[in-house]
Amino acid sequence: MAEQRYQAVLAVISDGLSISQVAEKVGVSRQTLHTWLARYEAEGLDGLRIGTGTAL
Template sequence: MRQVSVMQQRHEMVLAVRQRGISVSGAAALFGVSRQTVHKWLARYDAEGVEGLGDRSSRPLVPSGQVDGGLEQRVVQLRTANPRWGPKRIHAELVRRGWIRRPGRPSGGSLPATD
């Protein structure tokens, strides 16, 4: 039995669809992956060639909860100067000083109906 790398398997799958005319469903069944995965590898192969078939990190490019360094320093500054202030007061002060924008109103769909 020969050892085949994951990248080689993906390349064989792409060639099976592109050159041998195997359907996407057939290739998915043959290689034990979903049809969506076959489409993903075909698109990456078309865009980047064989190099596009390598593994990629699923880590986001920008952390969703990370604030910029300047805002973090301002929060620490306010917290140090006013240790009794909680998160609501610090947020209100950041808005008051213009360091952050006030969040918008929620959409009407989330408000209770009034008569």
């Protein structure tokens, strides 16, 4: 699952796709994708692991 999160984050950061496009493609809400992006920016790949329990 962390791999799916990472691919979604990369699609936004590297590929320039919109959060709405990527969220729809992977089947999550825009808010969830925003959370993944924030965690990735703060913690890198560790922030995308399931069960990190990191409060933002």
